Amino acid sequence: MAHRYRLDPEPAAESMLVRHCSDARFVWNLALEQANSRRPGRGPTPGAAARMRQLAEARRHSWLGEGSSSVQQQALRDFDQALKNWWAGTHRRPRWRKAGRDEGFCVRDVTVVKLNRKWATVFVPKCGPVRFRLSRPLPAEHGMARITLDRAGRWHVSFAAPQPPVVRVEGGAAVGIDRGVATTIATSDGQMLRIPSAPKLQAKLGRLHRRLARQQPGSGRRAKTKAEIGRTHARITDRRNDWIEKTTTALIRDHDVIVLEDLATKNMVRRPHPKPDPDAPGAFLPNGAAAKAGLNRVIQWSCWGRFERRLTDKATASGVTVMFVDPRHSSQTCPACDHVAPENRESQAVFRCVRCGHCAHADTNAATIILARGLRLAPAPGQGAFARVSPTAASAAGTTRRTAA
Ligand SMILES: [Zn+2]
Structure with missing residues (x-):
């Protein structure tokens, strides 16, 4: 499960977050198209490392270069993980990401700073620190943060965290x-x-x-x-x-x-x-x-x-x-x-x-x-x-x- 908090970006940061979302979606959909269009005789689908090299190449020659490389690379890693999960049979096949519906991206090795009892900030590439509301305690470790925009226009940041146990008394029922x-x-x-x-x-x-x-x-x-x-x-x-x-x-x-x-x-x-x-x-x-x-x-x-x-x-x-x-x-x-x-x-x-x-x-x-x-x-x-x-x-x-x- 994940601990999720409401993110409260400034307008300038928000437009950058939107940009990250669309970059991540673009890279994901490109990787999916590549994986889907495998035909006999056209050689194997590029592996994770080859895809990374292709992304680096694309960044040199296109508008992708203006976006954050770490967000785009993470989108590729997410896609590789999604493929692995699908092959392992635990998850469904990776699907197209649609604008306005599946908006989000991941930040690796995230830096979180607690400001006070109610607020903390998470560091987002090219945005700087973005503050979020501490509606519950922070997990002990936060290696990866996922930032999402839902259909109601709300930004959230979530960290993977173990499910806390429910307080209970054993009664044998x-x-x-x-x-x-x-x-x-x-x-x-x-x-x-x-x-x-x-x-x-x-x-x-x-x-x-x-x-x-x-x-x-x-x-x-x-x-x-x-x-x-x-x-x-x-x-x-x-x-x-x-x-x-x-x-x-x-x-x-x-x-x-x-x-x-x-x-x-x-x-x-x-x-x-x-x-x-x-x-x-x-x-x-x-x-x-x-x-x-x-x-x-x-x-x-x-x-x-x-x-x-x-x-x-x-x-x-x-x-x-x-x-x-x-x-x-x-x-x-x-x-x-x-x-x-x-x-x-x-x-x-x-x-x-x-x-x-x-x-x-x-x-x-x-x-x-x-x-x-x-x-x-x-x-x-x-x-x-x-x-x-x-x-x-x-x-x-x-x-x-x-x-x-
Ligand atoms: Zn009976």
Whole structure:
């Protein structure tokens, strides 16, 4: 994780920061194009050292030379690291950086000076010291700083720092968590938590997008609308992230063992396959794409992936065990008699076992089943019952990702 602070650049420094962002983006996109355009017979893609030499050459003959060499070199190093991460399978393929969306650059071996209790400065090449607000303690070491501009026009500086542990008292409590659409998080002890929806901000976004569509490309009014869209998105995202931080901290504080379903959220938001019409070549039958798109939107809105990542980060730092179990039929299984049937789930909210009549809230019931599956796995780790221990588990001590066979 990273410690992030609001950066407060002077106007002159800000224009230089914008310049660094565009340089870093340009160098990154150039390296990506080079890597993407590899064709048989055209020789190998240049390696990291060759790319560095090409950058030095380009700096002698182009406008790149006026920018900061260390920012540009760091962009290349970032790209090499991104390629390595992609090959290692831990990250997705490096993507194009788009102006206005992915604005940022890195500064290596950064110098940070604390001015007083509230302010510190970070040294940026060709800008000098730029001050930032000390909203939390500085990490002990800050080797690399990343400076970013978000879509709401806010500058931030962030330093890599270990996740601080959550202050907690061990009580031996275990909890199962069911992630859903109607209720974002249902726990086995009966809590129903919903990520904040923002209907007013969503409506505002709709209005702004309609206004944007009517405005002249390149006009000042259009730019204003775009900035307002960015700020609105940022407000929604901030609200959801705040909810995720508070919810995960509370869960870690109150439990020693947390059991989640092993969800491949990425696969869950895929589009349905098109259904060709056998009677009319070139035509297609309804495949439920619109309904799936709506569900996908809710799944993405729920930020299950981010929730899981933050929960495991905090668990690892705080000595809490997070387990992942097979999610199949968790909403159809009766905790009283183990009967599995789709009819058990009477409606979205009600679970009623058709065999023994056990009745509960459907989401709480699923969370209870998930907890039971986790506890069944818990006593004998690493034995026959575990079909898979994912590589992420090995790297994150204290966090176990297991799936029942
Ligand atoms: Zn039953």
